[in-house]
Amino acid sequence: xSKQISSVWAREPRPTRTPGRSREEIVRATLDLLDTExxxxxxxxxxxARLGSGAxxxxxxxxxKDELLELAYDHVWGEIALPVPEDLGWRDTIxxxxxxxxxxxxxxxxxxxxxxxxxxxxxxxxxMSDRLRRTFALAGFEGLDIDCANATLTAYVFxxxxxxxxWRSYLSGEQLDQESMRExxxxxxxxxxxxxxxxxxxxEKVSDTDTLRETSFAFGLATxxxxxxxxxxx
Amino acid sequence: xSKQISSVWAREPRPTRTPGRSREEIVRATLDLLDTExxxxxxxxxxxARLGSGAxxxxxxxxxKDELLELAYDHVWGEIALPVPEDLGWRDTIxxxxxxxxxxxxxxxxxxxxxxxxxxxxxxxxxMSDRLRRTFALAGFEGLDIDCANATLTAYVFxxxxxxxxWRSYLSGEQLDQESMRExxxxxxxxxxxxxxxxxxxxEKVSDTDTLRETSFAFGLATxxxxxxxxxxx
DNA sequence: ACGACTCTCGCACACTGTGCGAGGGGATTT
DNA sequence: AAATCCCCTCGCACAGTGTGCGAGAGTCGT
Numbered sequence: 001x002s003k004q005i006s007s008v009w010a011r012e013p014r015p016t017r018t019p020g021r022s023r024e025e026i027v028r029a030t031l032d033l034l035d036t037e038x039x040x041x042x043x044x045x046x047x048x049a050r051l052g053s054g055a056x057x058x059x060x061x062x063x064x065k066d067e068l069l070e071l072a073y074d075h076v077w078g079e080i081a082l083p084v085p086e087d088l089g090w091r092d093t094i095x096x097x098x099x100x101x102x103x104x105x106x107x108x109x110x111x112x113x114x115x116x117x118x119x120x121x122x123x124x125x126x127x128m129s130d131r132l133r134r135t136f137a138l139a140g141f142e143g144l145d146i147d148c149a150n151a152t153l154t155a156y157v158f159x160x161x162x163x164x165x166x167w168r169s170y171l172s173g174e175q176l177d178q179e180s181m182r183e184x185x186x187x188x189x190x191x192x193x194x195x196x197x198x199x200x201x202x203x204e205k206v207s208d209t210d211t212l213r214e215t216s217f218a219f220g221l222a223t224x225x226x227x228x229x230x231x232x233x234x
Numbered sequence: 235x236s237k238q239i240s241s242v243w244a245r246e247p248r249p250t251r252t253p254g255r256s257r258e259e260i261v262r263a264t265l266d267l268l269d270t271e272x273x274x275x276x277x278x279x280x281x282x283a284r285l286g287s288g289a290x291x292x293x294x295x296x297x298x299k300d301e302l303l304e305l306a307y308d309h310v311w312g313e314i315a316l317p318v319p320e321d322l323g324w325r326d327t328i329x330x331x332x333x334x335x336x337x338x339x340x341x342x343x344x345x346x347x348x349x350x351x352x353x354x355x356x357x358x359x360x361x362m363s364d365r366l367r368r369t370f371a372l373a374g375f376e377g378l379d380i381d382c383a384n385a386t387l388t389a390y391v392f393x394x395x396x397x398x399x400x401w402r403s404y405l406s407g408e409q410l411d412q413e414s415m416r417e418x419x420x421x422x423x424x425x426x427x428x429x430x431x432x433x434x435x436x437x438e439k440v441s442d443t444d445t446l447r448e449t450s451f452a453f454g455l456a457t458x459x460x461x462x463x464x465x466x467x468x
Numbered sequence: 469a470c471g472a473c474t475c476t477c478g479c480a481c482a483c484t485g486t487g488c489g490a491g492g493g494g495a496t497t498t
Numbered sequence: 499a500a501a502t503c504c505c506c507t508c509g510c511a512c513a514g515t516g517t518g519c520g521a522g523a524g525t526c527g528t
Contacts, residue, residue: 009422014505021506044485054508056486065485112350116396119404121422130426145453147432151394152454159393160385162350170353188243188355192364198381219379220386227461248474255475278516288477290517299516 008067009074009121014060023061026051027071031108034072038169039110066118073114074122079104082131090139091225097132098157098221105161112165115158140232149228156224160217178203242301243308243355248294257295260285261305265342268306272403273344300352307348308356313338316365324373325459331366332391332455339395346399349392374466383462390458394451412437 013023029050033042044065048055062068081100085093105111120126129150136149171181182200189196206212247257263284267276278299282289296302315334319327339345354360363384370383405415416434423430440446 007418007422010418043483045483048508056488056509057507059486060506109350113347115350116346116399117403119397119400123425126423126426126429130429133428133432144436144450147436148450148453149457151450152390152457155393155397155454156386156389156458157393158396159389159391162392162396163353163389165350166353169351184241184244188241189360191357192360194367195360195364198367202378202381216378216382216385219382220389223383223386223461223465224390224458225461226464227457227459230460230464231457277514279514282477290478290519291476293517294475 007121008062008070009123011063021051021053021057021061023071026058026061026068027075030068030072031075034110035108039113042110069114070118070122073111073118073120074124076104076108076111076124077120077122077128078124079107080128082128082135085131085135085138090135091229093135094132094153094225095221097135098153099217101154101157102161102217105157106165106168109165109169112162115162139228145231149231152224152228156220160220164213241355242296242304243357245297255285255287255291255295257305260292260295260302261309264302264306265309268344269342273347276344303348304352304356307345307352307354308358310338310342310345310358311354311356311362312358313341314362316362316369319365319369319372324369325463327369328366328387328459329455331369332387333451335388335391336395336451339391340399340402343399343403346396349396373462379465383465386462387458390454394454398447 026047029047030042033047033050037046044058045055047068048057051057058068062071080097082097083093088096132150132153133146136146139149141149182203185196185199189199202212260281263281264276267281267284271280278292279289281302282292285291292302296305314331316331317327322330366384366387367380370380373383375383416437419430419433423433436446
């Protein structure tokens, strides 16, 4: 009775005397594989090959593939830069944090398929949460509002970046020229003239899609922060 | 040359004279299977069995499994209630929309694994976008700001609901009592005393997790809307 | 009656995660 | 020095996956 949550983080890791391989090594290889071949490209056999070992060897260090993903997942959160709020002030701290988070997520697109699948319980994720909470506390939030502010902010970043990831992976799948993209949109959105017109207009006016997306991200971020600030004053 | 985006929506569907099966039937069965068994529970063979047909029959109506998922994906967006903004005013319209979106997503948790994987190009998704744009236009936004407001709002909903889905599926995996959950948290978050204290406190004070999550959602939503409204006035 | 077209499906292939159990090799005990 | 133990590796096998192929059944227009 009293079942544990099944998560790498809820188990003690293998005591690791002086083994040939290590968890760190495996996680590093996993990240490599994920970054170059994506989530579908990660298989135990390929990972074993990359480590110069049999596939099932990995199961000595890790209970199953999901645990491996949990490990990789948490590693990513460790890459996000979160300045000390006491120096910068909360708004700038959060802003640079949010941009860093976006950048990191776009660099590891496979993260998009994990967010909806497993909760973030690893040390890096928790540390991030902790420092975000401190930042919001310093800003003046109290009690449950701290967590709500925290949730709102990360929700915005997640929600913006994930469709962005989807689009990027979709478009990079085949190299598409401007022309064929317009054709596709015209076919797909033929029943929504307003939307279609807008998309075409934007696509023609804006040559650099990346900066457009970044501006849009900044807009939304500022909006959310404005909202939080307003809530702070009342 | 001139490759098309590979998407169901960019292809003409099969002309369908008077067939035994139909796309609608297949999509319906797919949704059934997804809702009851989740994304991992969906396989072509199981789907075939449910339809009383061979697995490969499905490939007559659909190019591959991803297209099937696109179809199911878009169907979900069709379930979201979006009132006519002219009646309710933009803020209430958006609010009820956001809550409805959340409810629908929680009802089809597998959607969480698709948002980061494929862009929403189907008619229902586009129609949703279209009406949201109309709503924001009616609120007074202009030009690109309409799209930014739109993006910000949906980002918030996505980003809130997806981790929520992750948690729910995680916790429902094994039936966990209060006690073992506390144990797990203590093990996992032992290096973050602030965080731990907060989690335990909340867990003890709040008996009903569902309403807590809903309140938190409403908080963030109000924040975002406040931010948008502020942006509107300047 | 004949061909053409629409639709179904069994088989096969390459690939997946992972349980099992046989071993190798170094450390520890006798 | 020998025996025992335990950490670690890995080949094999199993059940399951998506899907290409090609043979067939059924229906329609001529």
